[in-house]
Amino acid sequence: MDESTLADGVTGNLGHPGHGKVHPVAWCQYYDDGRAWLTTLGHDARDFATDGSFPGADQYRKLILGGIESAMGTDGLRRQLAPRGTHVLEVLPPTTDTPMNAAATGPKLAPAEVAAVTLKALRERRPLALPGQAKLMPLMLRVAPRTLDRMVGKL
Structure with missing residues (x-):
């Protein structure tokens, strides 16, 4: 491009x-x-x-x-x-502190933390990597899926 x-x-x-x-x-x-x-x-x-x-x-x-x-x-x-x-590894990071998200408000995860979780998931050949607060997603999907939908919808 x-x-x-x-x-x-x-x-x-x-x-x-x-x-x-x-x-x-x-x-x-x-x-x-x-x-x-x-x-x-x-x-x-x-x-x-x-x-x-x-x-x-x-x-x-x-x-x-x-x-x-x-x-x-x-x-x-x-x-x-x-x-x-x-x-194939699916990575679902929360808002990460990068230039792309410079204008975003609220908490941001350090890129090094996203990279560390991603690399660990690759080494372990896991199908999914959930850095930071995203690691709560599987639990939220089971316990309170509508609340999670609202939270993701606000991103």
């Missing part, structure tokens, strides 16, 4: 702080009581060509399929990559 085409300080919609100068080209985020998968790669009709006329179309279709499966849950992506020996 040509980041020079983006205006500085652009923020996302629905309260998302935006990605600033450093951002992913594809990601999954919570949205309206579910998950949404997004990409900044566009959606030119040629990207979906199946006749080999557009370089990268096969990979783009695989990315889109992986994104759909990711929004449905990471198990689809895990199944897709397991034959290659690729481990």
